[in-house]
Amino acid sequence: MYGLIWLTDLQSKISTIDLLIMLTSALCHDLDHPGYNNAYQINAQTELALRYNDISPLENHHCAVAFSIMSKPECNILKNVTCEHYKHIRGGVIRCILATDMARHNDILSQFKSFQPVFDFSNKEHKEVLMKIMVKVSDISNEARPMAVAEPWLDCLLQEFFHQSDSEKLKGLPVAPFMDRDKVSKPSSQTNFIRFVLLPLFSELTKLFPCLQHIVEPVRRALQHYSDLESASQKGTSSA
Ligand SMILES: Nc1nc2c(ncn2[C@@H]2O[C@H](COP(=O)(O)O)[C@@H](O)[C@H]2O)c(=O)[nH]1
Ligand SMILES: [Zn+2]
Numbered sequence: 001m002y003g004l005i006w007l008t009d010l011q012s013k014i015s016t017i018d019l020l021i022m023l024t025s026a027l028c029h030d031l032d033h034p035g036y037n038n039a040y041q042i043n044a045q046t047e048l049a050l051r052y053n054d055i056s057p058l059e060n061h062h063c064a065v066a067f068s069i070m071s072k073p074e075c076n077i078l079k080n081v082t083c084e085h086y087k088h089i090r091g092g093v094i095r096c097i098l099a100t101d102m103a104r105h106n107d108i109l110s111q112f113k114s115f116q117p118v119f120d121f122s123n124k125e126h127k128e129v130l131m132k133i134m135v136k137v138s139d140i141s142n143e144a145r146p147m148a149v150a151e152p153w154l155d156c157l158l159q160e161f162f163h164q165s166d167s168e169k170l171k172g173l174p175v176a177p178f179m180d181r182d183k184v185s186k187p188s189s190q191t192n193f194i195r196f197v198l199l200p201l202f203s204e205l206t207k208l209f210p211c212l213q214h215i216v217e218p219v220r221r222a223l224q225h226y227s228d229l230e231s232a233s234q235k236g237t238s239s240a
Contacts, residue, residue, distance in 0.1 A: 001023055001134065004134055004137065004212075005134075007209075007211060008209045009211075013121045014127055017085060017089060018092065021088075021092035021093055021131065024077075024089070025093050025096035025135045026138045028062060028063070028097065029059075029062055029096070029097045030139075033062065035163065037058065038057055038103065039174070039176060041054075042057065043173045043174055044171065048061050056098055058101070060098070062100075063094055063097040066093065067093075092131065095131075096131055097135070100135060100136060100139050102140075108132055109133075109201060112129050112133050113204055115129065116207050116208065117207065130208075133201070133204075133205060137201060137202070137205060140198065141202075141215075141219070143190070143193075143194060143198060143218065143219050144202075144216070144219050145218065147222065147225070154190065158184075158189065161178070161179035162181045165179040165180045185233065187227070188230055194219060194222060195223065198219055199219065199223070202216045
């Protein structure tokens with residue numbers, strides 16, 4: 001997020017307090033993540049799903065944990081702000097963290113798209129959606145990093161997916177195909193994610209900020225790399 005703010009020169013376009021909201025949201029957006037997604041929380045009727053009535057249980061939890069940490073005197077980075085600013089920051093952080101629920105991805109991206117090509121930084125609605133988009137980009141752009149940095153994190157993510165789906169199978173809960181070790185591989189997972197989620201998101205963001213084009217390059221290279229691996233494994237299977 002810090003890098004995105006500098007690359008896009010956002011500090012000249014939106015207020016310092018909105019930058020604080022975005023940085024705090026990016027930092028706190030996955031606090032105390034249990035490693036099982038919202039579908040699992042809801043299907044397994046976990047304590048979090050019960051507490052948040054099945055509405056983005058994880059993101060509500062991450063946000064509640066963030067404000068609970070900030071309520072401790074030794075962690076309260078907001079202790080010197082006015083009541084009015086506190087309300088603004090709290091509202092913004094809640095909006096940005098709740099926006100990281102991937103179930104809302106298409107809605108948020110469509111809203112952002114609808115503001116182009118006349119995006120207006122002084123329009124509150126436009127600015128708030130951009131802030132959500134920036135936090136979302138920070139959340140899911142592991143593949144924008146060099147392969148040597150991105151791949152170990154991807155391995156952790158797949159481990160998390162498979163751990164969840166194994167546990168769902170044991171408990172007789174619904175299993176999402178994209179998490180099922182019998183249905184996905186690392187290359188297929190990444191080609192789908194990059195093609196259908198990451199590139200469409202970057203494509204909209206770079207319309208507003210053409211200066212970000214270069215950070216899409218590693219994403220395209222990763223897509224090529226995983227597509228090649230996927231084709232090679234398909235050829236291997238068909239010739240066997
Ligand atoms: N297959 C991939 N899925 C990814 C990748 N990066 C992110 N994601 C998906 O997004 C969510 C983000 O939510 P979070 O609460 O876990 O941060 C994550 O769970 C994945 O479903 C990726 O590189 N490949
Ligand atoms: Zn999350």
